[in-house]
Amino acid sequence: MFGFRRARNGELGSERGSLAVEFAVAGPILILIVAFLIAGARLTVAGNAVESAAASAAREASLSRSGFEAQMNATETAQLTLSQSGYACDALSVSINDSGLGAQLGETGVVSATINCTVSMSDIALPGLGGTRTLTATANSPVDAYRERND
DSSP: OOSOOBOTTSOBTTTTTHHHHHHHHHHHHHHHHHHHHHHHHHHHHHHHHHHHHHHHHHHHHHTOSSHHHHHHHHHHHHHHHHHHHTOOOSEEEEEEEOGGGGOOTTSOEEEEEEEEEEEEOTTSOOTTOOSEEEEEEEEEEEEOTTSOOOO
């Protein structure tokens, strides 16, 4: 009459409210799982952006004529690449190994760029995920063996 189901043992309404209890237990767990997936995806995409910035910075540095110019060009390129990808680093450091710029004519040198980008996680409301994470990427780029040298 009231829509209650009879349980096997004949008690009326023995399952009443069980769905609410299940949701009260499972709901927060599902929300946490989704939030962790979002945080993981965000870190993965940010890591890809940092790797792309490192590759661009290394390439730009390999086209430079001096170590100072390589550092300046690599830093500018890394900042531009990260801003175009939509990620802003709270702290960005770009280190260049420009020893490949001094290779002799006919020898191929290699320039490497290492980027450290600190991203804020405070906008993700999960316990233990606040604060910042530092993402690091290194990329190498060859220096043209027959380009003009500054000797």
